[in-house]
Amino acid sequence: MTYNSIDELQQALRSQLYVADRGLATAIFLALKLGRPLFLEGEAGVGKTEVAKVITQLLDTDLIRLQCYEGLDVHHAVYEWNYTRQMLHIRLLEARGEHAAEAELFGPEFLLRRPLLQAIENTRDRPRVLLVDEVDRSDDEFEAFLLEVLSDFQITIPEIGTLKAERPPFVVVTSNRTREVHDALKRRCLYYWIDYPTFEKELEIVRAKVPHAPAQLARQITGFIQELRQADLYKIPGVAETLDWTAALVALDQQALEPSIVDETLGVILKYQDDVQKVKGEHVKAILDRIRVGS
Amino acid sequence: MNSTETSSGQFLHNLILFGRLLRGLGLDVNPGRMMDLVHALRFVEIGNKSDFYHTVRSLLVHRHEDVPLFDQAFDMFWQKPMEGWTTLDLSVFGGKRRVRRARITPPPVREEAAPPEDNQAGSPPADQPPVLQVTLTYSDREILRHKDFADLTGDELAAIKHLMANLVWRLGERRTRRRKPGPGEGVDLRRTLRRNFKYGGEVLEWAHREPKFKPRPLVILADVSGSMERYTRLLLHFLYSLAEGLDQVVETFLFSTRLTRITRQLRGRDADQALRKVSRAVSDWSGGTRIGEALKTFNFGWGRRVLGRGAVVLLISDGWDCGDVSLLHEEMARLQRNCYRLVWLNPLLGSPGYEPLTRGMQTALPFVDDFLPIHSLSSLEDLAEHLVRLDERRLARRQRRAIAA
Numbered sequence: 280m281t282y283n284s285i286d287e288l289q290q291a292l293r294s295q296l297y298v299a300d301r302g303l304a305t306a307i308f309l310a311l312k313l314g315r316p317l318f319l320e321g322e323a324g325v326g327k328t329e330v331a332k333v334i335t336q337l338l339d340t341d342l343i344r345l346q347c348y349e350g351l352d353v354h355h356a357v358y359e360w361n362y363t364r365q366m367l368h369i370r371l372l373e374a375r376g377e378h379a380a381e382a383e384l385f386g387p388e389f390l391l392r393r394p395l396l397q398a399i400e401n402t403r404d405r406p407r408v409l410l411v412d413e414v415d416r417s418d419d420e421f422e423a424f425l426l427e428v429l430s431d432f433q434i435t436i437p438e439i440g441t442l443k444a445e446r447p448p449f450v451v452v453t454s455n456r457t458r459e460v461h462d463a464l465k466r467r468c469l470y471y472w473i474d475y476p477t478f479e480k481e482l483e484i485v486r487a488k489v490p491h492a493p494a495q496l497a498r499q500i501t502g503f504i505q506e507l508r509q510a511d512l513y514k515i516p517g518v519a520e521t522l523d524w525t526a527a528l529v530a531l532d533q534q535a536l537e538p539s540i541v542d543e544t545l546g547v548i549l550k551y552q553d554d555v556q557k558v559k560g561e562h563v564k565a566i567l568d569r570i571r572v573g574s
Numbered sequence: 575m576n577s578t579e580t581s582s583g584q585f586l587h588n589l590i591l592f593g594r595l596l597r598g599l600g601l602d603v604n605p606g607r608m609m610d611l612v613h614a615l616r617f618v619e620i621g622n623k624s625d626f627y628h629t630v631r632s633l634l635v636h637r638h639e640d641v642p643l644f645d646q647a648f649d650m651f652w653q654k655p656m657e658g659w660t661t662l663d664l665s666v667f668g669g670k671r672r673v674r675r676a677r678i679t680p681p682p683v684r685e686e687a688a689p690p691e692d693n694q695a696g697s698p699p700a701d702q703p704p705v706l707q708v709t710l711t712y713s714d715r716e717i718l719r720h721k722d723f724a725d726l727t728g729d730e731l732a733a734i735k736h737l738m739a740n741l742v743w744r745l746g747e748r749r750t751r752r753r754k755p756g757p758g759e760g761v762d763l764r765r766t767l768r769r770n771f772k773y774g775g776e777v778l779e780w781a782h783r784e785p786k787f788k789p790r791p792l793v794i795l796a797d798v799s800g801s802m803e804r805y806t807r808l809l810l811h812f813l814y815s816l817a818e819g820l821d822q823v824v825e826t827f828l829f830s831t832r833l834t835r836i837t838r839q840l841r842g843r844d845a846d847q848a849l850r851k852v853s854r855a856v857s858d859w860s861g862g863t864r865i866g867e868a869l870k871t872f873n874f875g876w877g878r879r880v881l882g883r884g885a886v887v888l889l890i891s892d893g894w895d896c897g898d899v900s901l902l903h904e905e906m907a908r909l910q911r912n913c914y915r916l917v918w919l920n921p922l923l924g925s926p927g928y929e930p931l932t933r934g935m936q937t938a939l940p941f942v943d944d945f946l947p948i949h950s951l952s953s954l955e956d957l958a959e960h961l962v963r964l965d966e967r968r969l970a971r972r973q974r975r976a977i978a979a
Contacts, residue, residue, distance in 0.1 A: 284619070285618070285625055301624055301625070301628065302624075302628040302631070302632075305618070305625055305628035305629055305632065306628065306632040308617070308618075309614050309617065309618070309629060309632060309633075312614070312617045313610070313613065313614055313617075315610075318636070320638060348751070349750065349751045349752070349883070350750060350751025350752040350753070352752060352753075354764075359764075360763075360764060360767070362763040362764070362766075362767050365767055366767070366777075369771075379771075381771075418750065418752065420752065456638075456878070456879055457878050457879060457882050458879060458880075458882050458883075459879065462602060462636065462637075465636040465637075466602070466607075466636060468636070469632045469633060470632055470635060470636035470637075471632055472638045472641065513873070513874060513908070553904070553908075
């Protein structure tokens with residue numbers, strides 16, 4: 280499916296319950312048009328990974344996800360030979376008195392395809408979406424390797440040769456900035472920093488994602504979180520936390536925010552004890568008073 | 575689209591000027607990116623300013639820090655009528671840089687014989703110390719090694735700087751999650767299979783893999799407040815020699831009332847040039863000390879980004895703190911939790927009879943893994959040795975005090 284304008288794409292994203300800024304929509308639109316990877320940075324829980332999932336829906340294709348971690352190597356990211364099968368094959372041939380040819384042993388049937396290879400070796404008629412999640416968790420070695428794959432969309436396996444993608448995947452790379460990702464990698468990509476949403480946008484997200492939440496509750500939750508982001512916290516709650524909290528309060532049959540219930544459920548939105556201590560009690564009351572005046 | 579066809583020459587011209595402007599401001603813009611941009615703009619309605627803005631931004635900016643500067647440049651450039659623009663007009667931006675800070679003079683040179691200006695104008699400054707060193711006898715050098723940095727004369731200072739540059743720095747290693755071929759415990763199946771082909775499916779020789787070791791990341795937080803002034807100049811040289819001497823990135827921050835990251839400024843082959851850049855970047859030389867606040871800025875803004883992978887933190891300060899004690903307590907605790915090892919280097923610890931009695935020091939000490947002096951060359955040598963020994967195993971976290979040699 281192709282989109283001819285940014286408006287059209289933004290509408291489509293909205294239809295998949297993803298509320299995107301104009302800027303983000305532009306970046307996605309261009310990434311699709313130019314066939315460039317999209318590099319998304321931002322604090323945890325602002326919907327970076329979600330972008331890849333939504334685009335997968337829009338393109339009606341498969342999502343291939345590569346979760347990065349330290350020490351991620353070629354065998355886990357690209358391919359691995361199926362050693363047990365190879366061994367068994369040799370044994371089998373030996374038993375029959377035959378000798379195994381090398382080319383036979385390193386054929387496609389003995390190849391275990393890991394995410395990057397799956398993304399490159401696409402036999403379907405439409406490109407897939409490749410999500411390289413939390414690239415900042417990987418190490419320099421993997422980053423260098425990824426750079427190579429993303430620039431040419433080809434992978435070399437010594438025993439087989441070079442495989443080039445006929446239909447390069449649409450690549451989304453995300454980073455939480457727990458480490459500076461090398462500029463060379465970012466340079467290959469379209470870069471977009473996803474910020475915390477404004478009140479209106481966040482409310483729209485809450486309504487879209489938790490449609491059965493009472494309207495008043497949704498407004499109050501959004502207002503509360505927006506205020507909380509201004510507070511002096513070590514870890515500011517993201518949109519993911521807003522949604523979790525909304526779901527939690529709906530499950531508790533709440534119609535509106537009350538100081539006691541907020542205190543009891545703070546653990547859903549704040550993940551550091553210092554932060555919980557700081558906010559609990561007085562601070563919660565103060566915020567509630569402020570948002571009541573507003574609404 | 576039509577409008578771009580007619581005046582595309584003019585538009586392209588402006589676009590290239592804009593690219594040049596951004597490059598002048600320190601953004602990473604190159605001709606390749608500009609070509610991508612021209613290509614990308616074919617898909618976008620240029621008349622829609624917001625779309626145009628996001629298109630340009632997503633292609634030309636790839637660091638979050640650069641966005642505000644880009645915004646300013648964008649507004650300025652694309653609002654004015656374009657006809658009159660020449661590259662000369664871009665000098666409006668002359669004073670602006672990617673990192674914009676007030677120009678402040680470097681910390682005062684104390685007891686230094688030759689002012690730095692002479693050094694720059696004359697022969698390369700590197701020539702001077704070796705000559706001096708020849709004149710140093712062994713015993714001279716021994717005295718120099720133990721002399722407090724604060725009591726050095728100009729000649730000695732130059733000699734010390736030279737000796738400092740010769741110190742060998744290496745950091746304790748950390749076992750990474752990555753493996754490489756070697757006589758380790760893990761089996762390398764790929765190589766095992768290759769080796770045992772010839773035996774017809776019988777595994778006779780095993781190939782192994784072992785973990786790869788890498789030096790731990792190093793983060794330095796150095797106090798350049800008024801009370802540290804006597805040490806500041808040499809401290810900067812120390813920071814530079816450390817950043818240069820280690821073949822890994824060292825994240826360096828200075829603080830007195832505010833925290834300034836100087837990692838980028840410290841890079842470069844020329845020490846004097848690097849230090850000049852540093853002195854321009856820091857706006858509060860010899861100010862008051864608010865260690866707690868500086869640590870908070872660090873913990874909140876940088877901790878998550880630079881303290882990964884078992885980092886070692888060197889905190890260099892005399893512990894004279896005029897900030898909030900409870901804040902210091904809280905932030906020291908947080909800092910220690912987030913790093914592998916927290917080393918406090920105190921220049922006063924070298925003076926005989928020093929007791930860490932100041933309020934700040936008392937508050938911070940329980941959270942310090944190693945408390946070491948940093949007042950003379952010999953203490954730096956001890957530090958170098960200490961850093962190498964930071965191995966896999968860390969002692970239980972409690973206060974330990976190393977007594978100065």
